Amino acid sequence: MMFCGIFDGHGPWGHFVAKKVREWMPSSLLCHWQETLAQTSLDPDIDLESDKKHQRFNMWKHSYIKTCAAVDQELEQHRKIDTFHSGTTASTIVRQGEFIFVANVGDSRAVLAATSDDGDLVPVQLTVDFKPNLPEECERILQCKGRVFCLEDEPRVHRIWLPDEESPGLAMSRAFGDYCIKDFGLISVPEVTQRHITSKDQFVVLATDGVWDVISNQEAVQIVSSTADRAKAAKRLVESAAHAWKRKRKGIAMDDISAICLFLQSSPHTQEISHVSTPK
Numbered sequence: 001m002m003f004c005g006i007f008d009g010h011g012p013w014g015h016f017v018a019k020k021v022r023e024w025m026p027s028s029l030l031c032h033w034q035e036t037l038a039q040t041s042l043d044p045d046i047d048l049e050s051d052k053k054h055q056r057f058n059m060w061k062h063s064y065i066k067t068c069a070a071v072d073q074e075l076e077q078h079r080k081i082d083t084f085h086s087g088t089t090a091s092t093i094v095r096q097g098e099f100i101f102v103a104n105v106g107d108s109r110a111v112l113a114a115t116s117d118d119g120d121l122v123p124v125q126l127t128v129d130f131k132p133n134l135p136e137e138c139e140r141i142l143q144c145k146g147r148v149f150c151l152e153d154e155p156r157v158h159r160i161w162l163p164d165e166e167s168p169g170l171a172m173s174r175a176f177g178d179y180c181i182k183d184f185g186l187i188s189v190p191e192v193t194q195r196h197i198t199s200k201d202q203f204v205v206l207a208t209d210g211v212w213d214v215i216s217n218q219e220a221v222q223i224v225s226s227t228a229d230r231a232k233a234a235k236r237l238v239e240s241a242a243h244a245w246k247r248k249r250k251g252i253a254m255d256d257i258s259a260i261c262l263f264l265q266s267s268p269h270t271q272e273i274s275h276v277s278t279p280k
Helices: 014-042 052-076 135-143 217-225 230-248
Strands: 002-006 090-096 099-105 109-115 121-125 147-150 158-161 168-170 191-196 201-207 257-263 273-278
Touching: 002 014, 002 201, 002 257, 002 273, 014 052, 014 090, 052 090, 052 099, 052 191, 090 109, 090 201, 099 109, 109 217, 121 217, 135 147, 201 217, 201 230, 217 230, 230 257, 230 273
Parallel strands: none
Antiparallel strands: 002 090, 090 099, 099 191, 109 121, 109 201, 147 158, 158 168, 201 257, 257 273
16 A cells, blocks of 8 residues: 655644644554454445445545544644644545545645546546635535635635634635634545546646646646656656746745655656655
8 A cells, every 4th residue: 555645734833733744644544444444344244345346435435534533633632733823734645456545635636647548648636626615615614604705805715714803814625723713614524535546547646736826737747747757757847836936926925835746557667656845
C-alpha cells in the first residue's frame, strides 16, 4: 500500500496545524483500517469474497471517517498550537493494488490523467473543491446559523462567517481545526471515493488551491506529462503555477503552492512519486 497527501494550512498557526495533521493521519488511518479489517473478518454476516470491491471501499471509507474525527479531536486538545483561528485542508490517496481511495477535506484537489480512446491525455477531477457556496455545503452552514457571503472587493470568493461577527471569513466549507466556526457549519468529514486503476490511468496530481487558482486541470496534466524526468514533474508544475500567479495576479500575494504527482504505471529506473512545495 502507498499513502500520499497534500495539507494546506491557513490562519496564524496554519503551518503548524498542517504539519500535525500530516504527521498524525497516516498512522491513525492505518490503525483504524487494521481495526476495521479485524472486525469485518470476525463478522459472520459479512462474506468478504462475495463482494470484495464493495467491502474494501466501505472499510476504507469507515477508516477515513474515524481517522479524520480522531485527528480533529486531537487537534482541539493540543495545548501548544492555537487551532481556534487556524486550520488545514487534507487531500489524500491510498493506493492498494489496482485501486486508489481518495479522501478530501477542504479545497485542495486531486486530478487524474487518463488516456482517452483517441490517445489523448484527459483530466478527470477526483475530488470536489469544498467551497461554502456549494448548495449542500451552504445549506448545512445556514442550518447551523453560520453565514455565507462575499466581500465587496472579492465578489467571486464565498466565505463562511460567524452569526454575529465579521469573522473568520473562511473560504472553504470543510477543514481540520478552525474551532471558532466548527459549531456553525464547518466540518472535517471527508468525501471518500474509489477508482479501479486501468492501463489508461497514467498519474494523479494532488495540489493545493494555489495551483488550481491559476492552472487548469488540463494545463496541469499537460505540464506533468511533458516533463521527461518524473522526479521533476511536481517541481515543474509548482514553478509553472508560481509564474502564472505573477502573470495573472499582479499585486496579489502568492498563495501556498504544493503538489504531488503519483504515477500509476511503472516505468524502469523512475520513481512513483514526485512532490514539492513553494512557501509564500
